[in-house]
């Protein structure tokens with residue numbers, strides 16, 4: 181199978197994986213690529229050991245989807261092997277006046293495939309696109325009237341990341357002297373914690389810090405922070421240092437009239453745990469909701485995809501796809517990719533029957549999707565407690581036991597990490613591990629409990 185086909189397959193499986201198990205896997209999947217399929221083994225590659233470890237935890241789930249996608253080609257993958265380069269991070273540290281300074285090759289975080297040119301705006305461009313162009317114009321021409329912060333929010337797969345990244349790429353294309361950085365809120369949080377761990381600060385007092393973390397972010401002309409809803413998981417958790425650093429970085433850039441772009445899956449008013457002062461600052465900028473593309477834009481997106489990838493697909497097939505997939509551009513492109521790959525693998529022409537077959541297959545996988553939240557909800561309902569209670573810190577048996585069961589069923593069904601489960605219940609990795617062990621022990625000694633759990637397991641799949 182050639183590289184292009186392999187890449188297409190990987191991108192379809194990744195899309196379905198995210199669709200079934202959540203977009204939190206996006207960072208991991210972005211750092212993986214498919215190398216080859218040989219002797220029924222699929223070889224994936226990553227440079228990052230953390231990604232390799234994270235993938236091991238969800239390998240079986242990924243394998244199941246991969247085999248489903250390859251079903252019609254009669255290839256059955258038996259195992260996935262990760263290959264990895266030794267060098268994980270290109271970061272060096274130098275000792276300067278007894279302070280550690282991080283020397284990092286500056287990575288803009290931008291991907292070249294996301295441009296304003298390949299963002300299909302449609303005949304009647306939406307507001308988010310119009311403002312994006314204004315933002316680019318302001319930075320490129322050093323205009324003073326910055327639109328900061330510019331916040332784009334909206335449902336998954338509508339092109340928020342694409343547009344945010346495209347702003348960065350357009351600025352650098354015209355003004356390579358500008359300092360631009362794209363990162364996710366999770367990256368910001370991790371880098372901050374890593375900087376503390378590596379002694380990048382003078383002491384543990386979060387107000388007295390030095391080093392490149394601050395410098396790096398505060399010298400930017402344009403910062404694009406994606407998925408800021410992530411902050412609700414880390415803000416308001418004791419020390420508040422991440423929140424403080426975020427506010428200070430944001431505020432410094434804001435006061436210096438530098439351009440800030442935030443991307444979120446929801447309106448900032450609905451992001452929990454965010455201090456009022458941050459919300460107020462955000463409110464001083466421009467907030468735009470990304471819209472679902474209309475039919476003619478969906479057709480234009482599909483045509484653009486064909487053009488860029490040099491594929492010929494007849495108008496009827498494109499119209500059929502655009503009629504049946506109307507809620508996400510990611511899903512729209514994924515369906516088209518699926519149709520193209522199926523036609524190539526089967527050596528069949530693209531007709532409505534093939535499109536229907538692919539749509540049906542995608543629906544079955546998506547229909548069977550079970551998420552951690554759906555499991556929590558069903559378990560809470562079964563034990564007649566609320567979702568808030570099951571996630572709360574309460575320890576009475578009537579709440580504790582359902583919580584442990586929910587953790588166990590999430591682990592066994594979704595195979596996500598203990599940390600990821602911990603985040604759902606606001607618990608640490610060890611607590612989750614102990615809870616699951618407890619259920620396993622109980623299952624070994626109690627036949628009735630086994631039956632109860634089997635019944636629950638059936639329920640959560642309905």
Ligand SMILES: Nc1ncnc2c1ncn2[C@@H]1O[C@H](COP(=O)(O)OP(=O)(O)OP(=O)(O)O)[C@@H](O)[C@H]1O
Nearest residue numbers: 203298299300335336337338339340341342509510
């Ligand atoms: N208007 C568009 N024109 C061309 N491609 C688009 C458009 N909108 C989205 N896409 C493509 O759809 C895919 C999903 O877009 P993107 O990741 O930007 O969505 P998102 O809104 O950020 O989703 P999420 O919230 O799940 O991260 C990408 O491949 C992107 O290039």
